[in-house]
């Protein structure tokens with residue numbers, strides 16, 4: 001008897017978390033695994049943020065908070081949007097959740113009826129299609145190419161829209177490609193979408209601070225589209241706070257209230273202690289925190305370092321990521337090749353081959369909608385990256 005619901009039976013395990021689970025398992029068996037699969041800063045949370053959490057505990061901030069979060073934090077986020085992104089939001093439009101992942105789930109589950117369509121520029125982040133499936137929405141992918149820096153054009157967006165389209169969901173800087181949409185590119189996409197009055201945009205800006213291209217741009221900055229945009233962000237990546245589980249969204253009031261109702265029946269308000277730590281993180285000016293500046297600098301250096309290393313491997317095609325901490329190379333050159341034991345048919349085979357042969361964990365591009373690529377996370381030290389690429393090169397040279 002099948003005891004599980006169709007909902008769960010149709011759901012895939014998060015591919016990013018799955019590879020991390022597999023690499024932890026191999027590590028526990030004594031293998032020297034290099035984990036380039038998980039997307040999280042290898043840096044620790046800065047001390048001034050940790051101190052705020054310790055104070056929160058000592059001062060007994062250990063009770064339930066309002067479902068949408070502490071008003072001080074929602075106000076601080078509204079200030080951040082004004083100061084850094086020139087976006088006007090009232091604190092009532094802000095909802096704090098247990099990570100940006102929950103923020104995205106809140107919005108999709110609040111907006112999508114069964115059969116309504118969610119447009120995803122592909123490659124997309126692994127959880128977007130799975131959350132859409134949970135809402136019984138239909139996924140409409142727009143494929144992009146490495147030659148076009150994995151970005152969609154306004155014409156492609158126009159073509160993907162139907163009378164069932166409800167949401168256009170994208171990230172910039174993008175996970176997994178690192179691509180970054182300029183102000184002009186965002187404006188053109190916004191112009192196309194604004195012609196259709198029932199379509200909302202979810203703009204996932206979780207990699208805002210890990211951006212080597214210059215000033216971050218939010219699609220909500222254009223007045224003609226702002227009341228159709230839900231901007232999602234969080235402290236996981238920019239402040240090295242993945243384990244604290246704080247994400248947030250800014251939305252039209254009706255949508256923010258729907259997210260509050262939904263969240264109130266599932267998880268309630270996020271951890272009070274984490275919210276007070278996030279308050280310190282968000283209220284502090286990121287430009288003046290040395291620890292965060294060091295982190296951003298390190299990511300850029302590692303990106304450049306990794307690109308140079310990858311250039312020495314035959315058959316790999318790369319674009320230059322402008323942000324986040326991933327590279328998404330095309331490795332299809334190796335399809336059909338074999339080491340005498342295993343034939344590599346696709347990127348999942350290649351990932352498993354590299355994990356089993358040389359214990360380097362990465363994530364298959366298939367999970368992000370592009371089976372020709374693999375995702376390499378460079379949120380690890382240069383020494384580890386060098387060691388990993390040496391191993392990968394040796395393993396790939398065995399494939400003929």
Ligand code: PMP
Nearest residue numbers: 099100101125171175234236247
């Ligand atoms: N969006 C993207 C694009 C991500 O890479 C992540 C990473 N986990 C998230 C959202 C969710 O982040 P979190 O739930 O840790 O805030």
Ligand code: GLU
Nearest residue numbers: 014016017037038039175
């Ligand atoms: N966003 C990260 C990643 O893509 C963390 C893992 C996850 O939440 O899926 O690897």
